[in-house]
Amino acid sequence: MNKHAPNSPEARDIAYHLHSYTNAELHQEVGPTVIERGAGIHVWDNTGKRYVEALSGLWSVGVGFGEERLVKAATEQMQKLPYYQTFAHRSHGPAIDLAEKLVSIAPVPMSKAYFTNSGSEANDTVVKFLWYRSNALGKPEKKKIISRFRGYHGVTVASASLTGLPYNHRSFDLPINGILHTTCPHYWKEGRDGESEEEFASRCAADLDAMIQAEGPDTVAAFIGEPVMGAGGVVVPPKGYWQKIQAVLAKYDILLVADEVICGFGRTGNLWGSQTFDIKPDILVTSKQITSSYFPLSAVLLNERAYAPIQDESGRIGTLGHGVTGAGHPVGAAVALENIAIIEERGLVANAARQGEPLRAGLKALADEFELVGEMRGIGLIAALEMDPGRAKDEMAVGALGTAMNVALMRHGVIARNLGDTIAFCPPLIIDDEGVAEIIAGVEKALKDVSAAHG
Template sequence: MKNDGVLHPYSNARALEKEKRLIITEGDGIYVIDSEGRRYIEGVSSLWYANLGFSEKRLADAATRQLNRLPCYHAFSNRITDVVLELTERLLGMAPVPMSSVFYASSGSEANDTALKIVEYYYNAIGKPDKKLIIGRKMGYHGVTHAAASMTGVPRNHMGFDLPSSRVLHVSQPDFYKFGKIGETEEEYSGRLAEELENAIIQAGPERIGAFIAEPLMGVGGVVPPPAGYFQKVQKILDEHEILFIVDEVICGFGRLGEMFGTTAYDLKPDMITIAKGFSCGYVPISALMMNSKVYEAVADGTDKNGVFGHGFTYSAHPVAAAVALEALNIYEELDITKRVQELGDYFQTKLEDLRKSPIVGDIRGRGLIAGIQVVKNSETKEFFEPSQGAGKIFEINTERHGLITRALGDVLALAPPLIINKDEIDDFICRLSLALVDTEKELC
């Protein structure tokens, strides 16, 4: 098949020219429908964001009402819309830790890019202009703008782009299954990673480290929950060296883990929080950066000194996006979404455990309605497939053949169904997944 005119994200453009496209034309609850009329369970909520599925009329109606009332406006200077003020009051009221101010953007990448700029602005404002380095984690994912991709620790996001920037350092990813030593407990492993972080800070100079950024549960890095004691040890080190803590809630936020935020799920104490995806369930692009009073007050003082906060996007605080996000929050509240995900999440995770019987399933991990299945060559010895074998991709292709869309992250199969899924649909999900696993075993064993 020739080039379709689109430079597809995360693709090999030459290889894609030879492949048939999966053209999605409709959505219905947890399902999407292709151009040939075939229905698929969307097992990753598109890109982790369709929490309320693909046909929530209330979100469409909220957008339509706002389009008919005030279809567009900005938040530059002293201008603001009523719907954005309402959304902001609601968002700050539900923040997992006290937050003082919100900056709006259109994607998680933009929110995280803004967080880095805020770090720089903050330290300039408080008279510490050398304290600008950012520490991220290998395989951590924070977006694809130049700054966000630098904070991201995924090699494929760096290749060919002269990234990461020298302003960003990366420490080890907290993946106990892959990197825990024989006989080592999770708590001991967390201690080892905390020691590595401390050493990295000392080596670079605490006076030069401005912030640490992390996802509560790593998404793109393989759906990896933090090992026991990890964040408690990390936060102690950050506090000791007066380093800002940025929590990337782009995937974890809005109920995915069975708590409204991953910050609550893992008892984090961030200075800044970035959100997107489930904020509007992907119906209209919107993201935000929340900051606490310490950060806001310093930034506000800086704007007074400089005369302006010289940052903002054309579509920051777009009223249609704000209206949709506000309605999504209303629906979450009415569904008691955290309780729902806790109950369904337990059922989902229990059903997934049956797949451990497979000789190529090394680990199944997750929380709530997100999970990752680690594919291995030998589950007893934890021997991994060679990357060139594409074991995870083979599994993904087989799930698609059985009407279930998943996403291979290396040799981890990511699962994150819409939060509106019910028990019968989970049973169907697991059935299709199991059939695909059997096919994958036949190909790989």
């Protein structure tokens, strides 16, 4: 039985709504937190309680909540052309403008932009494009894709297979064949005693090289990775990692796919995570902050090396037999264009770099103060505290300490997200000194509560 009043929003949610990433059985008892409105970096629930949204919704509300310029852009486009499709030589102004904009601001030269509705759809499309391209090149055996353990690339059948997290595979009969996973570049967890960061990065590259050789270089189409791992725990790669990985891929003529769904549009202190780590992708995937999640939209950018065989094959067959109804939606494209304009005009990429420093410094000070914290990590305006259950006074299952922290943070008015025992922070790009201080104060209170109970 649930504790909520009959016909309340909570009770009706329990009755009718199946939630993502939620224990459906437990939800019948506890129900939801119902968020009613948002402004800037804050949201309010239906009891009137205010929270600082320290995860930007889902890593995504870059310009904050209640941005009137995005509401206006959506309204005006809805009135002019509320929908049109992009199949069979059809197009419209917002899709054309956004494709041009994305290609012009890409971190490396790109040829084309292809639109979908979510990061999952985009990465699923990438898998199909890679297979299509290999067939176009007369290399039907070159279909395998290498991802990484703890990488996150979505939840559709193919993109969830790319994802390297157990809960995205268990009971779903995933991953599908042809998707492989190599070493997670988390030095704190995966590094060996006496091994430097540089040595660990070299070992990661050697592991990738060995996997490619074992599978056969002619069978591997691509390697996919987030510049900074997001949902896998905010894993910042060790020094030299991406240079060493790219050297291995170049040796075997394997394409590089940069999943910028979280990192893109300023999160790492540059417009793209690829710029932060000197990554030169053949394919780049973006979503989330492209519209600040005011409208579902994602894009796949392809360089000429990736794109040209796809064009050739569509000519041979007669069509590129792929597409979704909402691809390049005019309202979403209009919102994206205005959102990008706001990011540029207000210097939000620079603000992310600037405000990331006190956020990470404050979290590091707390990590040093509280014994239950094992590591603080981050870059730009994305960070994490990893709780260490081995330091708790009572035996705790993996993830229990992180859940306790998440509950305590909510109690003190901070919405973050626990990924197992890792607490992730990814506030809106608009955050100021006061907002950072509010997050740090809430985290300190939560750590005191959890330390009193379990330290």
